[in-house]
Amino acid sequence: MTKHIFVTGGVVSSLGKGLTSASIGMLLERRGLRVKLQKLDPYINVDPGTMSPYQHGEVYVLDDGSETDLDLGHYERFTHSPLSRHSNYTTGQIYLSVIEKERRGEFLGKTVQVIPHITNEIKGVISKLADQETDVVITEIGGTVGDIESQPFLEAIRQFALDVGKENCLYIHLTLVPYLKAAGELKTKPTQHSVGQLREIGIQPDILICRTERSISHEDRQKIGLFCNIPIEAVIEEKDKEFSIYEVPLSLVDNGLDALIIKRLGLNSDLLELDDWRNLLHCLRNPKHEISIAVVGKYAEHKDAYKSIYEALDHAGIHHNAQVRIGRIQSESIEREGPERLLSGYDGILVPGGFGERGIEGKIEAIRYARERRIPFFGICLGMQCAVIEFARHVIGLEGAHSTEFNKDTLRPVICLLDEQKNITDKGGTMRLGAQTAHLAPDGVARECYQKPIIEERHRHRYEFNNVYRQQFAAHNMVVTGTSPDGSLAEIIELPDHPWFLAVQYHPEFKSKPTAAHPLFSGLIQAAIERRSFRSERNSEVSAS
Ligand code: GLN
Numbered sequence: 375m376t377k378h379i380f381v382t383g384g385v386v387s388s389l390g391k392g393l394t395s396a397s398i399g400m401l402l403e404r405r406g407l408r409v410k411l412q413k414l415d416p417y418i419n420v421d422p423g424t425m426s427p428y429q430h431g432e433v434y435v436l437d438d439g440s441e442t443d444l445d446l447g448h449y450e451r452f453t454h455s456p457l458s459r460h461s462n463y464t465t466g467q468i469y470l471s472v473i474e475k476e477r478r479g480e481f482l483g484k485t486v487q488v489i490p491h492i493t494n495e496i497k498g499v500i501s502k503l504a505d506q507e508t509d510v511v512i513t514e515i516g517g518t519v520g521d522i523e524s525q526p527f528l529e530a531i532r533q534f535a536l537d538v539g540k541e542n543c544l545y546i547h548l549t550l551v552p553y554l555k556a557a558g559e560l561k562t563k564p565t566q567h568s569v570g571q572l573r574e575i576g577i578q579p580d581i582l583i584c585r586t587e588r589s590i591s592h593e594d595r596q597k598i599g600l601f602c603n604i605p606i607e608a609v610i611e612e613k614d615k616e617f618s619i620y621e622v623p624l625s626l627v628d629n630g631l632d633a634l635i636i637k638r639l640g641l642n643s644d645l646l647e648l649d650d651w652r653n654l655l656h657c658l659r660n661p662k663h664e665i666s667i668a669v670v671g672k673y674a675e676h677k678d679a680y681k682s683i684y685e686a687l688d689h690a691g692i693h694h695n696a697q698v699r700i701g702r703i704q705s706e707s708i709e710r711e712g713p714e715r716l717l718s719g720y721d722g723i724l725v726p727g728g729f730g731e732r733g734i735e736g737k738i739e740a741i742r743y744a745r746e747r748r749i750p751f752f753g754i755c756l757g758m759q760c761a762v763i764e765f766a767r768h769v770i771g772l773e774g775a776h777s778t779e780f781n782k783d784t785l786r787p788v789i790c791l792l793d794e795q796k797n798i799t800d801k802g803g804t805m806r807l808g809a810q811t812a813h814l815a816p817d818g819v820a821r822e823c824y825q826k827p828i829i830e831e832r833h834r835h836r837y838e839f840n841n842v843y844r845q846q847f848a849a850h851n852m853v854v855t856g857t858s859p860d861g862s863l864a865e866i867i868e869l870p871d872h873p874w875f876l877a878v879q880y881h882p883e884f885k886s887k888p889t890a891a892h893p894l895f896s897g898l899i900q901a902a903i904e905r906r907s908f909r910s911e912r913n914s915e916v917s918a919s
Pocket of ligand 1: 727835
């Protein structure tokens with residue numbers, strides 16, 4: 375019988391439910407259990423694919439092409455849980471499915487209502503993950519208890535315990551215990567209210583995880599337990615981590631969470647295995663090198679817009695024992711202030727993916743700067759397209775070269791719409807999405823990094839390198855070193871005359887893990903370390919002479 379853990383959040387949003395759920399998944403997995411993770415989001419968009427990064431942060435793409443919430447990135451980085459389109463549902467998807475059933479006449483003349491039809495649909499998507507190969511399903515409910523939109527999801531998880539038995543379900547509630555400076559103490563009232571709201575719905579949480587900036591005293595835990603009807607051993611402190619998010623699972627272990635879950639669900643488990651994780655934290659704490667990478671994007675000021683890219687840079691840093699200082703640079707500010715002022719001093723430059731024209735010229739200037747100053751450069755998706763435009767304009771001399779995404783009438787459309795995209799009008803879920811195979815050329819940085827001839831990476835784009843120009847680019851030494859299996863789509867470009875200049879049409883950041891850095895990010899960091907040591911040697915020679 376598969377066991378179910380439901381993770382809800384209270385008091386405020388952004389408490390890190392995703393990270394906590396991922397950490398729980400990781401700890402159970404490392405006790406030998408087979409875990410699946412799932413996020414239910416109460417908003418009405420069918421998926422986050424159509425939302426601006428300002429609203430939602432990054433859109434995380436899975437192998438099967440689903441565009442999902444960025445918390446699924448945490449799930450993949452922390453666990454081996456297989457993720458698919460069943461791992462993320464929204465209110466929009468739930469309603470869409472119920473309304474389609476109604477149109478097909480599947481409700482036999484009944485009035486279709488939130489209870490039971492919407493709640494049944496929600497319970498259905500939770501049950502879908504429970505099978506013989508799964509010991510525990512962890513379902514995270516997006517939003518905060520008390521939100522109007524969350525109600526049907528909370529009602530569904532309440533009913534779920536009736537269906538499968540209370541002994542097979544565990545409710546974990548994540549709350550905030552704020553420190554009030556004026557009073558000089560931690561306040562437990564918001565947590566009491568939040569649990570009160572859950573209990574009104576009929577859910578008595580089994581475990582409380584309390585986010586806090588200061589340690590919670592035994593007396594405060596006792597008080598929380600008393601008011602929330604929870605034994606003190608199940609009031610778990612989760613103190614803010616200033617150093618790294620990868621500390622979260624270890625602190626949960628220190629506070630006894632994994633052992634408690636095992637006990638409460640009556641699971642048989644192995645001993646917890648965390649050596650490699652402790653090792654990666656050791657590497658993070660004791661770096662041998664320090665380098666800096668500029669990430670030049672349209673949403674640089676938003677901390678979650680390029681989440682997986684920032685994480686992947688950290689992973690590559692761990693791999694090379696290097697502390698990676700990331701500079702988030704707004705591409706529009708390069709247009710105003712020029713690249714020298716904003717980019718000099720960095721050991722590498724990365725231009726991430728994106729949509730829309732704002733900031734494009736700043737990205738192109740940043741790439742020109744990296745190319746001419748021989749700074750390691752990594753372009754991702756739109757970053758690759760910008761590298762192609764920059765090369766066309768400034769090396770080949772194709773004045774006005776552009777992508778038809780930004781200038782439909784350009785005379786030099788070096789980036790153009792994929793054939794399969796030409797007749798598509800709907801925006802949601804219609805790009806070239808998900809895992810695609812690419813073949814690598816025998817020579818080149820890509821092949822050297824991957825150490826294999828065939829790769830599989832995740833995509834999310836509508837535009838591509840225009841093959842009409844391939845010869846011309848090759849003649850000027852920008853080469854295609856990775857293509858779709860039939861050779862028709864350029865997936866990777868490189869400049870063999872540059873120390874490290876590589877750009878890809880796909881999103882490698884989605885496949886990087888803290889314990890297994892992505893080979894291309896690792897290559898970039900290696901090149902940045904080499905550049906840094908070369909420059910410091912040169913500087914010391916200059917100062918000695
Ligand atoms: N806007 C570009 C395209 O659709 C790039 C997309 C991306 O960077 N993910 O092709």
